[in-house]
Amino acid sequence: MSDEKPDTLLTANQVAHSWVGDVFAEDLNAADQMRLAFGLLDLLDEYWVTCEIRFANDDAEGPLPADVLWDGYRRRLEADRGADAVTYSLWVDWFEDHATSATAFAEVLGNDIDRVLAEQSEVLLRRARRVLECSGPVRWTVKEPAYGLAVRLPALHSAVFRGLLTSFHDVYGDLDPTAALRLLDQLDLPANTQHLAALRHVLVAGHTNHYRGPAAWDDAVRSCS
Template identity: 85%
Template sequence: MSDERLDTLLTANQVAHSWAGDVFAEDLDAADQLRLAFGLLDLLDEYWVTCEIRFANEGAEGPLPADVLWDGYRERLEADRDAEAVTYSLWVDWFEDHTTSTTAFAEVLGNDIDRVVTERSEALLRRARRVLECSGPVRWTVKEPAYRTAVRLPALHTAVFRGLLASFHDVYGDLEPAAALALLDQLDLPAHTRHLAELRHVLAAGHKNHYRSPGAWDEAVRSCS
């Protein structure tokens, strides 16, 4: 390490870019390297750390131990602290990539949704809300069963609504209009929930995605105003 680097005060983002990748060169087994990376994520709270985890998982020495990887995500999704770096990582890296989205969604919510609804612990509900809200890019056939189960629990209705809204608006969002509308109609939401009427309008018209139906949302806004 140069004296220049020692004398420079780095931001958390700069530390992440400079050192997060080095975790996977440490003389540790892959599981402990991954645990160390998650510790660095907790310390820095920077999305780039999750990028290095993904790079290591896909690299020549990968894949990383799946139990440690997804335990790490689940633990941070359940924690009573900001999880933006983790949810952003799920959204743009794991969920937008259809080669990983099925496994990722199953690991962070799909496999556990029945337990979430049965146990209703604050930690499990927190994880479910966070995953549902960023699940727009996940294929509809993958996430619909979890959405249907989540509808059974009123505490998750707002998160399901936000998931449906993201499924329509996200560039890579995916939904089936009739099935999504049926779910939307089961949600107990305040009548004046922002974008509720517009979402119902576009789904009833059979639109799957904002970007596939240019103008549909604007038409819904005009019709619902």
């Protein structure tokens, strides 16, 4: 409820904007403040909670304890529930920023990709899928090793494809067309997978990003239709 209008129920988004920032003013150590913030993320399922966490990490009293920060992300990426707020946060806040993308990608997947291959547990595969699908903005040299290992698991082929596709289409997407084509050709995907033929077409032609040559994608779609 609103303090000013006690009979008015606030939406989850309004609660996030009104109250989450106060978590980092609580008389708690930084790790406990962050755990409380992640608890509110679980409760509210609002992207703004992740913004407040990032603000606290970047402010004069930051950074926040990295082990607690990234453990919080990993746990929610593994959970058997929606993770849209977390994956959107990774995509637009951590992965699009080249000052943080390498560390963020390593923490949520890169450091664990060997373990994903070894264990192939559903929770690790779930995390890997979610990270791969939103990893388009991560620099190619950072994510290519993880992509190269992920193609060994058929359970991740669809996610690798989504990662390659967003690496091409995202405004900040990054890929090497020759290496990306080599990975694409290792994926076992249905022949009618949407955008599969068009993506192969632009990679064969050596294009690196939709926005550096927007006509190339349109030409590819026409050629493959």
